[in-house]
Amino acid sequence: MTSDGLEHESVIGQPVVGQPVVGQPAVDQPAVDQPAVDQPMEEELVDVFLCMSGLLLSEQTVGSALELVTSLAHSTLPSTSAAAVTLVDERGRRTSVAATDPLAEQADSLQYELQEGPCLTALAHERVVRVHDVAREQRWPRWSQAVLPLPVRASLTVPVVIAGTCMGAIKVYGRHPGSYGAHAERVLTLFAQQAGVLIANMQSLEDARRMSQELQQALISRDTISTAKGIVMAREGVDEESAFARLVRTSQRSGKKLHVVAASIVQAVPRRGR
Template identity: 45%
Template sequence: MAADLPLDELSTTFARIQGLLLTEETVGHAVDLLADAAKEAIPGTSGAGVSLMDEQGRRTSRGATDDIVKQADALQYELGEGPCITSWAATGIVRSDDLATEERWRLWTPRAAALGLRSVLSAPLVFQTESLGAIKVYSKLPGAFDARSERLLTLFAGPAATLLANVQSAQAPRRLSRQLKEAITSRDSIAFARGVLMEREGLSEDDSMARLLEIARSSRATLRAAAESIVSGSGKHQG
């Protein structure tokens, strides 16, 4: 059994990344560095990626360790569903032990499995009250990740979000400030809409997110717009 990466080693990893970012403060560089570091940090990982998203869930930047991760990531945004989007929207960790039998993302899962991926673990990148995006690790083996992996990725995601927020702030402070306010409103709307769906349709937390994504996709609306329509009652009979 692989040992946990010691916390002091995680600190060393971030110190190295932060030093590199001081010489090239770009978001693109940051997400690439963090994807590589995540692959090293989480035992059992075959590939890792980092996705940054705007307040409407649209990807603005990404980093990936290999082409398979890039393809799996691109499919999530093409199809409007997947562990990365769910993790970002719910601001919680998401894990699937076997994509061959996973039913939460009915469009994305079979195509990701066809790429040879079997396990996935994704955590949101949250800085203060803003969800910047998500970081995810993949494995070609089923059951590759467990509660310990979740803890490690969560520990990794915290300082990663801080680093990314600082880089974003250095590049575009006015835009970041505006996105922070909009992200808070957007996430609150999404959370409230999920609660409405859980009560109205008797859904679980995961199923309410899947239903919200389905409504957004079928109406060609953003997650925020779909959430607001549900809250206002206009989305009651959609889908």
């Protein structure tokens, strides 16, 4: 049985970190849920993507962004019981986030526990995976049997790939067999693309903030060490080089970082009363 899989994405607008890649065609029996006449996708989802464009320009967290994506996917695709996103970290650990209903987390958890299921296959092969009827599904027999007590009879999973790296997958679970066909696949692929753009932009923003915080901390540490040197120079009558050498020796003997030693010296100096 296969396991692990991710979603593809592409962009409307310019992502900060690289453009998500669209996945391969779905693997599954043909479903029967296409509308009689497919509306043009640009008109059909214009309000959805306007909402997302506003989110791209804001400073909301990745979690908030993904919650918007899954809630819109849930409401846009008929017969959907729940939607969620699976994220994969640098160690390959999978986590379900932004679930619109605990049902999605339950269905996902069974896949993680049994190491098989449509989401894991989508992640492993980086392609869309569609389940027409869970009760008749034979590709993942243990998961199919385990999920039957839940109101899940169909599913659709689209991987998200950003700049050549698999980041996760977005999936919807349907309450009726045949809930998702080619039309639903195209719609969810667009949501996957938007999720990729959001993740890329939000990660870039978080990286920039982290770098700023690290720089700020480095400057604070430098100032603290400089102040501690001045205290040692005044207290022991040594020059700047000797004072710094004493701080270094204290750091080595105590096993504490230099800025921690310096901070303790500064804090130990009695402050003048106001």
